[in-house]
Amino acid sequence: MLRYQNNTKETIVTILQLDSSITGENSVSRQLTRSIVERLVATAPGTEVIHRDLVADPIDHLTLGALADSSVLDEFLAADTVVIGAPMYNFTVPTQLKAWLDRVLVAGKTFRYTENGPEGLAGDKRVIIALARGGFYEVGSPASALEHLETYLRGVFGFIGITPEFVAADGIAMGPEQREASLASALDDTVRLAA
Numbered sequence: 001m002l003r004y005q006n007n008t009k010e011t012i013v014t015i016l017q018l019d020s021s022i023t024g025e026n027s028v029s030r031q032l033t034r035s036i037v038e039r040l041v042a043t044a045p046g047t048e049v050i051h052r053d054l055v056a057d058p059i060d061h062l063t064l065g066a067l068a069d070s071s072v073l074d075e076f077l078a079a080d081t082v083v084i085g086a087p088m089y090n091f092t093v094p095t096q097l098k099a100w101l102d103r104v105l106v107a108g109k110t111f112r113y114t115e116n117g118p119e120g121l122a123g124d125k126r127v128i129i130a131l132a133r134g135g136f137y138e139v140g141s142p143a144s145a146l147e148h149l150e151t152y153l154r155g156v157f158g159f160i161g162i163t164p165e166f167v168a169a170d171g172i173a174m175g176p177e178q179r180e181a182s183l184a185s186a187l188d189d190t191v192r193l194a195a
């Protein structure tokens with residue numbers, strides 16, 4: 001895990017950056033999270049960034065015993081903004097990101113059950129998710145039934161009280177021109193998000 005601060009002024013914002021792509025320097029989602037975090041840091045002097053690379057430093061699969069260690073949850077709860085790189089692998093999140101989510105969706109901490117149904121408890125933070133998908137999954141398209149990445153992330157963060165913001169690069173596997181166009185468009189969107 002890498003921790004850095006953009007200057008010596010008093011810390012006013014903590015950003016937690018999570019990356020889960022297995023493709024290293026070729027990764028689209030990593031380029032997007034980097035751009036988002038760089039822009040957020042530039043607009044908020046004193047920001048502290050905690051970078052958790054879920055591939056280089058993976059979290060163990062969930063076990064009952066593992067829940068005794070709340071360090072991943074505490075790190076999430078302490079962050080003001082969470083920036084997540086979420087590539088689509090086999091139509092959903094990478095297993096590395098699922099392992100992180102398994103430590104964060106904890107009854108009594110990030111949600112609770114009430115007589116009126118479940119209630120999210122983590123609504124005090126901003127979550128920005130950078131999606132990268134090989135294909136296109138628009139609502140109504142033939143492939144839309146296989147879209148379990150954005151829908152899943154919207155669902156789980158909604159469950160804990162957060163409405164995430166998304167930046168998406170789609171059609172990454174549809175040839176180099178499409179890849180470049182989608183990446184450029186998504187990078188433009190990161191400017192808008194961080195403004």
Ligand SMILES: Cc1cc2nc3c(=O)[nH]c(=O)nc-3n(C[C@H](O)[C@H](O)[C@H](O)COP(=O)(O)O)c2cc1C
Binds near residue numbers: 027091135136173
């Ligand atoms: C192991 C693996 C599985 C993939 N599965 C899918 C998939 O199910 N659907 C899809 O549209 N693209 C799929 N892709 C393409 C990726 O979503 C695409 O390359 C994207 O850019 C990955 O993000 P990254 O560049 O940050 O790794 C897959 C890629 C890999 C490496």
